Amino acid sequence: MTAQIIDGKTTAMQVRAELKAKISALPNAPMLAIILVGDDDSSLIYVRNKQKAAAEIGLKTELYHLPKDTDEATILKIIDDCNGNAEVNGIIVQLPLPKHLDTHKIINRILPTKDVDGFHPYNTGMLQNNEKPYFIAATPLGIMKLIQNYCPNLSGKNVVLIGASLIVGRPLATLMLNQECTVSITHIHTRNIKDLTRKADILVAACGVAKLVKADWIKSDSILIDVGINRDNGKICGDIDFDDVIEKAAAITPVPGGVGPMTIAMLLQNTYDAYLIQHSAL
């Protein structure tokens, strides 16, 4: 049997169309402030894509593109200004930051009610407690939406995550746990990783290693979520070897066209929600 393709692009387009209609009914456009430090190639592309997608649905962005040697105080001042500016509804700091900067200190300065990336400890802590945070990180939120469209009841599923990052692995593990899944988080120090991945009903690869996951890593009829965006001989590919697993899995998110478009759509959703929160409408 050939795996069903979980089409993130179409789902993301639906989310964006719904947001566009809702935003056009607001008295003014929500605004997202984006702080980008340095000229990392991938970050430049991600930020450009976020700005383009925002503009298409009537959401404003303000980009603070700073040189890579910018000091911490300058960035904290920009965040303070955005925190205090009622016109700014959401603030994100594109990661990774250059090594001389303290990522946690910078993220923690963003007001939790404007932290549309959902990285502030208030928001991650509320998620951990299974309470309602203001915001949940966009990539895990997008993944949950795709999985729940395909498989609405996740209770009791064995979920294995490859990667324990702040951006994907950790919040996604919590979201899955909150849906009554049994969750294993694997990482670079995990021994005999295939013993775990072969038991997964749902396997999420978010480790940034091109085509790491092969057919012998997976259980038959599993659901595979590929968060990787890598280049292999110039061609974009994920962390899962798509051609190798396609006859064995039940469903898979393609790269491109799977998780990536959902991440952007969920960031736009969070920014719209931030506007509502700040206007006491949510």
Ligand code: GUN
């Ligand atoms: N770098 C990679 N993914 C993300 C993301 O979702 N948000 C931010 N701020 N930086 C990232």
